[in-house]
Amino acid sequence: NGIMHFKTFRCGLHKVLLCFFYGTGLDQNHGGDYAAFENMIERFVSALRVCGVSPYVVMDGGSDPSDRKLETVNKRVTNRIQRAHRAAVSGQQLDILPQLAKLVFKQTLARLEVPLAQCYAEADHEIAALAAEWQCPVLSNDSDFYVFELQGGFLPISLFRWEEVKQTGSHQYIPCKRYNTSSFCIFFNIQPQLLPAFAALAGNDYVDLRKTDSTRKWAQVASDLEGLLHWLKGFQQPQDAFEAAVGMMGDMNQKKKGELLQGLFVGMEDYKIHPSSLKKFFIHGIAPPFIPGKEVREALSGFAKLSPNILDVLVLGRMSLSTTVDHKDKPSAVLVSRPIRQVMYALLLGIRCPRGVEERDRVGLELKVTSVQPAFRGCLQVLLETLGVPQDCLGRLPSDLRLQVAATCYWLKKATPPPDLRVLKALLLCTELSLVCFVAAAQNQHYNHKLDMDVSHSLNQWQACLKDSLRLNQLLGRPLPEPQTSRLYEGTIVHHIIWRMKSGLKLKKLDPPSVRRYRSLLAATRRFSIPEPATPSDTQQKATASPQQQKQQQPLTDLTTSLKQLFLLYDDDDEEVETEAHSGIRGERDALLDDLVSVRTRYKTKERNKHCNSTELVHKQCKGIL
Template identity: 35%
Template sequence: MKRKRLLIPQSCFATPHVDSVSHNSVRRIRRRVPHCSRMGVQGLTSYVEKNRHLQPLKVRNTTLIIDGCSLYYMLYFTSGLDQEHGGDYDSFALLVRQFFEALFTCKIRPFVVLDGGTDPSDKKFRTLKERLQSKIKQANALSRGANGSILPLLSKEVFVQVLRSLHVPLIQSIFEADSEIAALANEWNCAVLTNDSDFYIYDLKAGCLPITHFQWGNVTNCKRTSEWFIPARVFTINRFCANFNQMNKALLPLFAVIIGNDYSHLQDTERLFSCIEVPKAGRAPGSRMHSRIDSLLNWLAGFPGPQEAVEALLELLGDRCGRNVQVDLSCGIQDYQLSPSRLAPLFASKCAPTFGHPEPLDALPEWILCALSEAQLSPIVADVLALERVLLPVQVENCRLPSSNIASQPIRQVLYGLLLDWKQRQGQKQATCGRGQGKGPSPSGAPHCVEEFDRHELQLRRSLVQATLPSLLRQLPLERLNKMSHPVRQQLLLQTLGVDESVIHAVPPSLSLPLCVTCYWVSSCNPRPSKPHVQALLLSLVYGESCRLRAAHTGSAAGSPALKTVCERLDWLRSFRGATSGAVDLDTAHVYSQWQSCLWSSFYLNKLLCSPLPEPECAGLYSGTLVHRIVRELKGGATVEALLVGAAFPQQLYSNLLEALWRSVGTTLFSTPSSSSKKKRRGKKQPPQQQPGNRRGGRATDIGPPIQSISNRFALLEVDDRENDP
């Protein structure tokens, strides 16, 4: 049988530089995955692999349920893409496209499910805090040139947008998705693609495909059948239990609870393992967990079912802790019991279910439930409503400075205000009807607050953040937001970001939200961005928009050789050897982490307001390796004019962005003073100067004029660039 390897043409997908994201680099998928991205039963993944409990499988012409969170974590962390500089989202978008193109080639029909908010029972809260603390330490290690793994902030948004562009069916669960995924897979009798070892415990009819053994970059075919397939490995419970004297598979949930998973943290289990563990002479270092797993599975195999095993376990542990352990075991086992899937109707009708949600989510307007289930809204919406708590993401930044999330806090406060104002009114209605309020909203007139968990130096800290309820917000009750006029919703968003409406008319619609966020960032960032920081960020927006137009063949300028030359020049600058070598510039990293945090918060506030500004394509907004390299070049004497020379469209777009920014925040806000100015000011502290267009104040420095004056902001969107061709 002869096999061929399918090489997916990368030139079909995106900009020139991303050709460097090769399948060879992706196939190094066995390299160690960061602990913070691994989920499920402790030690079980490596145990299964070491003991060869996976069987070869050719995946083709089938339906496949995909654990979306596992997938985008694994794709990013095993691809060698940038993490230290805030991520390269265009490269990641290409990688995601390549993955699903490989599935389409093999006639695999993917259905992707994403996790939602935190389980309202709080069973997993301890685990989530531990993971977030681990991420803080890993981010600090990356910032210092050491090893670590941090998923760039906008990765999920890029992933979701690419799936939409490919028309891949996608559902976001309101809370945890594991049991819903397993139930749907059994209903459809298909396998689950995941990296979560909890799926080794669920009784899946068609088994589980670990992503680490899913060789999507090595698509092959049989010459005899001409059918393309993806080599993979499959885990099935029946085959696994057969290795332990035909153990009853109903005992596996008990095994998961005892050994430890994301939900269970049983105490006093040392006595159990001292009774059942079989000593192994010459045991290899680091294999203690594997030995425990092996011993526990063999011990459980001696019981006909879970009830008998629990009774024996309680007898071993004694009366002192038996009652508490029995409750923990019962709750833990219940987590693996599957109910009928609620995802199938969502995939069929694209409409959110109106049942099965805890208060107050059960009373949410249908359009918000739909937006949550379609991943249009962030899971923090469910967290705020159900728990009044948010665990904020971590980025690679200067950990000696305050968290980058502080800059975007006023944006989140407005989002919290919209949600908690609605929750309070719902609570008042329920109280009037005589229903209980559970945790309940704040009393009428009391300030709404949300618990935010964020980095404080190198520790995870809790703080109470008060929700904001602007006067305009009272005209926008959550249940009627989707029916309010576009100008009113847009006004609220622009007021939150502190920009004038004229800003959004200065640039193409696809860049209106990023530009408003940039205006907000320049005024709110601490420490302030320097002139090179601002210029590099605007150049990144110009580069992304130029590449987007070229890929979409939009406008006559899109096919211009001059535009291609500028894109390739910036692309070469990023990929040049040593472009991002050495230690990360922490000042630059911290400044751009704040911008990403502001964009992330604004992105979802815009969504909650039913997109008064067009949703930007996140893949083209930021490239960490590019902006860090441009900052270095500009500080070394390079000019924007030299980087953009040759094509009118990117020059004009940069000029439009810069002038709009200048008019919004003032020209004196963000640049670093010259060395001569510093010398003059050493002996005397200068008072801050307030610009008419700057509502927040700042240092008196000069960013300089735009490249050229603007006569017609959009004249060059459709003109031919031939006059600038080389």
């Protein structure tokens, strides 16, 4: 329909926005460029609003309880596993969504106050119903929306030029293409009621005639979609077309013919629009009903607070796990956080679960299903007990760091093989420093280093621990504040920091408060799990040292003591306590950091917190960090 001038109206946004945005120029192979992803979402929403568009986002929930799509889903997961390995080996971008992308997407939309609903099952029907009632268009790339009859039309994302906002008179608009089923039917000269039949005949989750065709007649008719449309011109009603198609299948008994016809009719019903169950939620905040009960219903409903995987655990006893860019010879990165998930299963299902929960994960390049038993120790402090962090140690830690630090502690104790100290250093740097600074400083740099498989695997494990810690925290009602995920990790930057460390290069121009906090975090966390990489001279000294000296050189493993020390070090307001805590480790701490960071300037804390809102100031302050 050419260029569409947007005016004030609602726009339904499909869940594929998430994958579409992340596949548009963002790095996928280093674990996620979350700050850049957040920035892209912000710019997209701003472009809509400046044109008077009110976006409403609807996302998928759990899997179809009927499992009619299970075979298709398994094939897609296996394909994704294979693509992830190829991406790790070749460096190609092969559309592997980073582990925390969905959470960043949800958090950013919530912060921008964009209405967001998460369905109990697939979102397509709810989006179509909502769009039909509001007479607004749907923005997506899902081919199903070429079939739904929507008065407001369908806007393919690939033809939606949101970064090219135009102006005519006093109005701004987004150039795009709008599709209508009526125009499609006129162009191909078929009856509108045959469009759902066309979709069913082309292949659906209930029946695929191509697998049943023994005479190859149907294969000739439906060799391509345009040929199928040409064949449908000769029919007025779906039933006539279905009976003619089944008649081409060769000799079969009446029962088999009836099953095929029923499958085609059921497939066609998928495109029938029913009343929306989300309209009341968006307008009045009333969640649609759900079987497990009020508490679970409210947690899982339109606010999209919990992962859709929780629904699969409740309804199907199944958990589909993330696929990470990793080498096939490495064990799955999500194995490290299985004990966290076992506590989640116990909370959801109870300890006595005869079959356990089916975890769908990879072994090598194959999809494998493993039964995992719930495990719950019954303590009141479920989250901290699971992560191994004492409650009294979190009091002095800033609220936005508590969950992340606890998850990092868990990772340091459980990861196999143990993480390299340089990986921890890089993660702590990105925790302490503004990632916007890193991105601004790195905009004109290209990091084309070959992916370090060991580093990538270790960081994948850290993200798995953080992701499942966030899920458990959500399930428990957020006893710890949920951190802004986009500020915790920026994949290409973390990998580049580690590369610079290994190359003996330095990072420059960190403000003194950042350096102090970074030193404190590093000195405390490394004491209970990670030794410095050994050098030849270190190895010689260790070999000649006395047993008592060797004992003193071993890293401390008392997590309680280490965390208490960390929180004391963080409190800048208590100079006396800070000085006392520093005295025992100042020498070690300074030695660890001096080879990495040189301090050349000082910024006030308020200026450091404000500078991320100004691109010009960010570039000025962050130039030369990397």
